[in-house]
Amino acid sequence: MGPYCTDWLGEYGCMALAVARPQTTQQVSAVLAACHRTGVPVVPQGGNTGLVGGGVPVAAGAEVLLSLDRMTGVRSFDEDAGVLTVEAGAVLQRVDEMLRSDHGRCMPVDLGAKGSCTVGGIIATAAGGVHAVRWGSLHSSLVGVEAVLADGTVVDGLSSARKRNVGYHWPHLILGSEGTLGVVTAAALRVPPAPEARVVAMLGFADWDGLRRTVRRALGSRGLAETVSAAEYLDAASVDVAVTWGGQRDPLDERYPYTLLLEAAGASQAYCSERMEEVAQGALAAGEAITGAVSASTAQARQMWGLREGVTEALSKRGRAVKLDVSLPLERMAGPQGAVAAARGRLRDQLDPAWLSPGPRGASTLEEGCVAGGWGCDGTDVGGVLACGYGHVGDGNLHLNVSVPSACAADGRPVGAEGDTLRRPPASSSAAAPPPSLAEAAAAARDASVPFVPEWVAKEAGMRGSVSAEHGVGMSKLGYAGLSRGSGEEALMRRLKAALDPTNTLLPGRVLAARGR
Amino acid sequence: MGPYCTDWLGEYGCMALAVARPQTTQQVSAVLAACHRTGVPVVPQGGNTGLVGGGVPVAAGAEVLLSLDRMTGVRSFDEDAGVLTVEAGAVLQRVDEMLRSDHGRCMPVDLGAKGSCTVGGIIATAAGGVHAVRWGSLHSSLVGVEAVLADGTVVDGLSSARKRNVGYHWPHLILGSEGTLGVVTAAALRVPPAPEARVVAMLGFADWDGLRRTVRRALGSRGLAETVSAAEYLDAASVDVAVTWGGQRDPLDERYPYTLLLEAAGASQAYCSERMEEVAQGALAAGEAITGAVSASTAQARQMWGLREGVTEALSKRGRAVKLDVSLPLERMAGPQGAVAAARGRLRDQLDPAWLSPGPRGASTLEEGCVAGGWGCDGTDVGGVLACGYGHVGDGNLHLNVSVPSACAADGRPVGAEGDTLRRPPASSSAAAPPPSLAEAAAAARDASVPFVPEWVAKEAGMRGSVSAEHGVGMSKLGYAGLSRGSGEEALMRRLKAALDPTNTLLPGRVLAARGR
Ligand SMILES: Cc1cc2nc3c(=O)[nH]c(=O)nc-3n(C[C@H](O)[C@H](O)[C@H](O)COP(=O)(O)OP(=O)(O)OC[C@H]3O[C@@H](n4cnc5c(N)ncnc54)[C@H](O)[C@@H]3O)c2cc1C
């Protein structure tokens, strides 16, 4: 039962009352009906890669975990319509591979967790990922859903017709409801033709405003236009983490404050290259970018992607991370007025300065110093507590992580187990403060960042931003999701929850805080 | 009050109790709160171009018409995000023009009614139109909504953040609810860069299977791929109507059973042309198409579009039309196994054969004879009752119209007012049957087609099709919308309606039939 009951980040979870692994929709219905009758809460789960603690039990021994991992079948594929009908437990990557090899099509969503996350999970969380800038949110692709309501009622909205205006578009309400309104058992998705060609570019920027102007041009009608398929950014700290802890290679010659990854994809290699060259040359000519490289081979493209996609995993290897996932207007994302700078300022204010002391990687040469010295278990420099920013810049989506090291970069040895004290590196100047324990440092980093960052986002961006972009609310954002709800929204959400799950059987206390909280 | 109270097709409507034309969201709220308190039904209306009788009063003197036509302001435009926030009453075409001239962007939806239909109306009806094959349904573009619920509660979900996973995506439930769950007062939409280049092609086909193969290739990864922006078809009868009653020119040399219009749009004229030439040449080389023309100028492109877009208006000029709008798998749309053939067979069975006798335009040379002789007021041939098929073939969306002539093609003179008898053309062979009145012919055509066609669609295509594709349910499809609802769906819809509008204030009896019906 273990792997089902702890979340990916290792932050939430406890023993379930039972784990149910149905193979059919009827069995899902039976489990729900039984739990509904007996007042037992149910926790639906797909690949358990969610990052907000929404898919694991949180009341010890009291909740039934309902895993969809045995429902992985493809029900049908409609070649003319380009619509795939598949069961909820199917793993994203496997479905994508099948579509590419058998039908010349692909899934419209791609994300780091693709090897484990499921079709039902991405629908439940309205997952975004790196191609949302091309194919939009999953609302763009969702054609139909088969779902089981909290009381066991099966609702069949599994049409493969792209247009079916015969009443309410309820599948789009299930989308993004994180399992609290119904269990998705199967879905029909419009899947795009897999691009034949792909070109990736990486550009280095000295300042955020330059990057922002390049992004705007790249996404415009004279830029990559219809071929754009990704627009991602990493700041220097993120690149550093990916290289040092993730073993990735940096395709650029040196470290820049901001690195932009652009991808063009379409039917013609020549045309994708032509457009990408134009955008890259334009950025250099306008003095926006300092350097740039356009992939000339699949291997180069893969290396560029490796750097970007390696950040999440590298952060996990480095230690603990406070993961924030926010939407912001570009001018408030990074740069002097941005959220990352605000978070760094806050860490500087709140934490023992020694934890953040400048390290040997010379952060001061960058617009935003970010990599700082710290302690290893044997005094090795591990870079201290750092805040890094990366994410889906083309969608206004920033991943802001505050990382507390728990492993040595050199050999992966732990720098300090729970309760251990960390040793100061020899170069460290501040000898006054006692070395912190890892748990202490992690708790301090969390307290400094939350609710500070969400409050900053809500205050500075209002409804132009969001305290949660793509990861959802689950458990971990319950305390502050309301900051980005407009007036009347929470009440409406509660009405919808009451209509579909009046007994609060599905995931009680997730997404919408229990009353009185 | 007149123009607000009759629908576009002239089929529904009666005096309203009052017409309210609020200028602010607060005023919308006040109207709804007052009506809610006093038990008066409310009918929201945008541009009144809906085709299912959903936006006009139907209980004489008893319903308040709430027009959004004074709420037309642009609230904001976010350049980086490409997100427009605009009030519900703004007319689609004006918004599109503003986006193109001021921001190099465009609306992701385009349809024949654009000069009158509103942002709120297209959201309420989940309108499709000619570019859905490129930019998807409006779900793809919808970022946020401000709505007023039936009791006057204002719900502000008007974020311009492209990703905002902080709870239920309720704006996507309002989308397509045809005004029955809430009144849209403003919306935030992701708007794409306006393509710099555009190439249109028209291809003529002898058989449906050829067209279908060309469409499949054109929409695939080696076809138009990322540049496709429209895939429309017209059968010979539709072309004939557009030419004869709409005054359009047919860009092809002669009449073909099926005409396909393809459009590619993107950043480069050369690239769009290259891809379109490849698709067109491929269709000819494979023996799928008999003839084809690729637009070499804007004027030519406009002429091709004129033919396709002229059909709806030409049908109105010709006389009465029974308008059916269905989704079908391509193989069941047209051709020998298709819905249009089935409808024609049915008309042949049900109507006086003289009404359908072959006319002088030589229908028999076509795979599917469709234009037939009839009566004019002075004996002129006006083509009789005909069934024609056209529509958004790239989305599996067929517009099937059964047209009963009421005007002479030559001079537009009426062929028979209500109650008049029509005169048989001199060439007519069957002299036995007495000439029908227009009202008689129209009623017979309707009775022959409905519920026959919806039932055929439901029986032959099941959940691979839909008895309503993009026009919605409103009043006119109440009787058969249920044929394309899956099990459990209607009950779920009623739960949602009860949650959001428990007193049935908004549009009672539309979309969901009154209980006991
Ligand atoms: C390395 C990594 C990278 C990631 N990158 C991204 C990214 O780029 N973009 C992004 O949006 N997210 C990202 N995520 C998080 C993302 O939310 C998940 O990867 C994915 O969407 C969850 O799918 P899952 O099948 O693992 O769902 P789970 O983790 O099992 O569940 C997630 C939530 O959905 C519910 N749920 C799951 N299945 C169903 C179902 N069938 N019916 C009803 N409810 C269900 C659960 O109850 C839970 O609330 C990433 C995660 C990791 C670990």
Ligand SMILES: Cc1cc2nc3c(=O)[nH]c(=O)nc-3n(C[C@H](O)[C@H](O)[C@H](O)COP(=O)(O)OP(=O)(O)OC[C@H]3O[C@@H](n4cnc5c(N)ncnc54)[C@H](O)[C@@H]3O)c2cc1C
């Ligand atoms: C020539 C022509 C061509 C067309 N082509 C297409 C096409 O290609 N694709 C397609 O999908 N449709 C097409 N339509 C029909 C289409 O539904 C409408 O054109 C359009 O979506 C309705 O917009 P409207 O503002 O006119 O809404 P109205 O006709 O005023 O209302 C339509 C429905 O929406 C509701 N409504 C309107 N505004 C609001 C609001 N602000 N809040 C809540 N509810 C509201 C009304 O109550 C009603 O139920 C066509 C119509 C015509 C006349």
